[in-house]
Amino acid sequence: MEIVMAFVIGILFMSATYLMLSKSLLRIIIGTGLLSHGAHLLILTMGGLKRGTVPLLGEEASSYTDPIPQALILTAIVISFGVTAFFLVLAYRAYKELGTDNTERLRGNEGND
Amino acid sequence: MKEMINFLILPLLIPFLTGILLIFFAKNVVIQRWIAAISALFNVVIAFLLVQKVRNDGIQTLDVSSWQAPFGITLVSDMLSALLVLTTTIIAFTSIIYSFRSIGVEREKYFYYPALNFLIVGVIGAFTTGDIFNLFVFFEVLLMASYVLLVLGGTKIQLRETIKYILVNVISSALFVIAVAYLYSVVGTLNMAHISVRLDDLGQSGIITVIAVLFLIVFGLKGGIFPLYFWLPGSYYAPPAPVMALFGALLTKVGVYAIMRTYTLFFIHDTGYTHQLLMILTIITIVVGVIGAIAFSDIKKIIIYNIIVAIGVILFGVSVMTPDSLAGSVFYLIHDMVIKAALFLLIGIMIAITGTSDLRKISGLIRRYPGLGWTFFIAALVLAGIPPFSGFVGKVLIVKGGFESEQFLGAGIVLASSLLVLFSIMKIFINGFWGTPQDYKGETNVPVRKLLIAPVILVTISVLYGAGSEIIFPYISQAAETLANPSVYIEAVLKEW
Numbered sequence: 156m157e158i159v160m161a162f163v164i165g166i167l168f169m170s171a172t173y174l175m176l177s178k179s180l181l182r183i184i185i186g187t188g189l190l191s192h193g194a195h196l197l198i199l200t201m202g203g204l205k206r207g208t209v210p211l212l213g214e215e216a217s218s219y220t221d222p223i224p225q226a227l228i229l230t231a232i233v234i235s236f237g238v239t240a241f242f243l244v245l246a247y248r249a250y251k252e253l254g255t256d257n258t259e260r261l262r263g264n265e266g267n268d
Numbered sequence: 269m270k271e272m273i274n275f276l277i278l279p280l281l282i283p284f285l286t287g288i289l290l291i292f293f294a295k296n297v298v299i300q301r302w303i304a305a306i307s308a309l310f311n312v313v314i315a316f317l318l319v320q321k322v323r324n325d326g327i328q329t330l331d332v333s334s335w336q337a338p339f340g341i342t343l344v345s346d347m348l349s350a351l352l353v354l355t356t357t358i359i360a361f362t363s364i365i366y367s368f369r370s371i372g373v374e375r376e377k378y379f380y381y382p383a384l385n386f387l388i389v390g391v392i393g394a395f396t397t398g399d400i401f402n403l404f405v406f407f408e409v410l411l412m413a414s415y416v417l418l419v420l421g422g423t424k425i426q427l428r429e430t431i432k433y434i435l436v437n438v439i440s441s442a443l444f445v446i447a448v449a450y451l452y453s454v455v456g457t458l459n460m461a462h463i464s465v466r467l468d469d470l471g472q473s474g475i476i477t478v479i480a481v482l483f484l485i486v487f488g489l490k491g492g493i494f495p496l497y498f499w500l501p502g503s504y505y506a507p508p509a510p511v512m513a514l515f516g517a518l519l520t521k522v523g524v525y526a527i528m529r530t531y532t533l534f535f536i537h538d539t540g541y542t543h544q545l546l547m548i549l550t551i552i553t554i555v556v557g558v559i560g561a562i563a564f565s566d567i568k569k570i571i572i573y574n575i576i577v578a579i580g581v582i583l584f585g586v587s588v589m590t591p592d593s594l595a596g597s598v599f600y601l602i603h604d605m606v607i608k609a610a611l612f613l614l615i616g617i618m619i620a621i622t623g624t625s626d627l628r629k630i631s632g633l634i635r636r637y638p639g640l641g642w643t644f645f646i647a648a649l650v651l652a653g654i655p656p657f658s659g660f661v662g663k664v665l666i667v668k669g670g671f672e673s674e675q676f677l678g679a680g681i682v683l684a685s686s687l688l689v690l691f692s693i694m695k696i697f698i699n700g701f702w703g704t705p706q707d708y709k710g711e712t713n714v715p716v717r718k719l720l721i722a723p724v725i726l727v728t729i730s731v732l733y734g735a736g737s738e739i740i741f742p743y744i745s746q747a748a749e750t751l752a753n754p755s756v757y758i759e760a761v762l763k764e765w
Contacts (some may be wrong), residue, residue: 175435175439183435187435187438187439187442190438190439190442191442191445193442194445194446195445197445197449198445198448198452200449201449201450201452202452202453203453223458224452227401227445227448227449230401234405235441237412238411238441241412241434242434242438245415245419245427245434246431248422249428249430249431252427253427258431261432
């Protein structure tokens with residue numbers, strides 16, 4: 156199971172990198188979304204995958220899944236949700252203000268002379 | 269049952285509640301200013317009391333919701349974090365009073381003060397937390413607020429630079445999560461003291477070194493060490509002066525603090541690799557920063573590259589890892605936070621008067637604005653570390669530590685960098701303040717005297733910090749002692765273990 160997850164995470168990271176290297180702002184934002192998905196799955200896998208048990212730490216429990224990675228993912232998902240929402244709004248505003256979503260044309264050199 | 273103290277959460281709670289409260293007064297700028305300033309001043313007092321508390325009673329800890337230490341989130345105030353919290357509150361207060369006359373009513377109506385307060389929450393939280401994942405959460409809090417502050421106003425350059433800034437930080441946050449995941453899979457805990465204990469048992473295997481380098485990349489991106497500083501000169505150039513002061517003084521220093529913490533608490537078993545790498549990078553950082561500071565003739569860029577130099581100097585002290593160099597790093601870190609904030613506020617006044625940041629178009633300011641000129645001159649001397657000012661003490665200790673551990677090249681470069689920093693900052697003074705006065709296209713009726721209050725407070729603190737270093741030094745050495753000897757930190761957090 157961990158091996159499969161490793162491939163899934165690797166593919167997610169690969170697609171994210173490809174998208175973030177493109178010039179369109181929207182593709183870049185989708186890339187950041189995929190990157191954080193990959194990172195979240197990585198946390199889940201790193202905690203160890205187990206089937207058939209629940210994340211409970213009872214006094215008598217014979218077997219349980221580690222609940223901490225799940226708590227961490229929940230936090231990380233909420234954060235990346237917020238950041239992505241902000242990024243999308245910013246991209247829209249920048250598109251309206253600057254008239255382009257092409258990062259090639261977002262270059263600037265104020266103060267570099 | 270170990271003794272609990274709620275006091276150390278106060279510096280975090282005050283800006284948090286203030287930020288929420290201010291949202292309700294969004295359209296009433298006068299009330300916002302009063303509330304923001306009073307709460308920031310109150311927070312300075314609280315932070316000062318916290319430093320005294322840590323000085324008298326040792327490291328303070330708080331297990332949030334009474335979940336015992338390695339299981340729940342623990343907040344820890346050792347001397348380093350308490351001192352940094354105090355410095356942060358002072359910089360927050362001065363930035364707020366500087367903003368009254370400079371930031372503009374439009375920004376103030378669109379949640380400038382709430383965002384500023386949330387930024388302070390994130391910074392203070394990052395300094396105070398004792399949990400590695402909670403550190404990530406506080407990083408996100410301060411980043412979210414910094415996105416708002418950076419883009420607020422919506423000018424073209426701000427929009428453009430914010431896009432780059434967010435992209436860099438989203439990638440670095442993803443790497444942070446990945447690093448924490450790797451670390452968790454190896455040690456099975458998130459409490460920083462407990463991680464240190466577990467790593468002590470495990471020894472430094474290859475995977476730990478990988479994690480150490482991953483953390484260095486994550487925090488290096490935030491802190492701006494070579495080669496990860498590439499985004500910094502562009503992004504810090506965009507916002508108005510008080511925001512620049514907050515960013516330059518606080519945000520990069522959070523990254524520096526995180527490297528200090530992790531490289532003295534976690535990754536201390538294979539210093540031959542990790543700390544050597546850190547040292548090489550810091551030396552290159554100093555060189556690159558100095559080149560930038562000398563090469564540009566734009567006053568914002570010069571100060572921004574001086575941030576990069578300072579980060580190199582502070583982290584060089586950390587990489588050497590002797591008690592002297594660590595004390596020097598702590599001393600220099602606080603010195604640098606205060607003086608960088610002062611310099612950004614001062615050049616903010618210069619830019620307001622002249623309407624340009626191009627040094628070639630500015631001259632003779634001291635004729636018409638002697639107060640501004642002399643404050644800048646003292647700030648320049650403090651920055652370069654001319655004795656008896658505060659930069660000197662920190663650098664002496666760092667260089668001493670460098671020579672003791674026979675890192676002659678690095679220590680030599682730290683020394684040489686002081687001269688070039690002095691050159692770069694004097695360039696602003698000589699070109700900008702001497703010479704014949706000109707007529708400028710900047711704002712008319714800049715309230716220079718009222719704007720000068722905040723930088724004068726900061727420069728005064730900086731001078732006193734240097735002159736009173738005998739009184740302050742016990743605090744610094746207490747902070748450095750915890751860094752040099754992690755068992756103090758571990759025992760304070762895990763009292764029952």
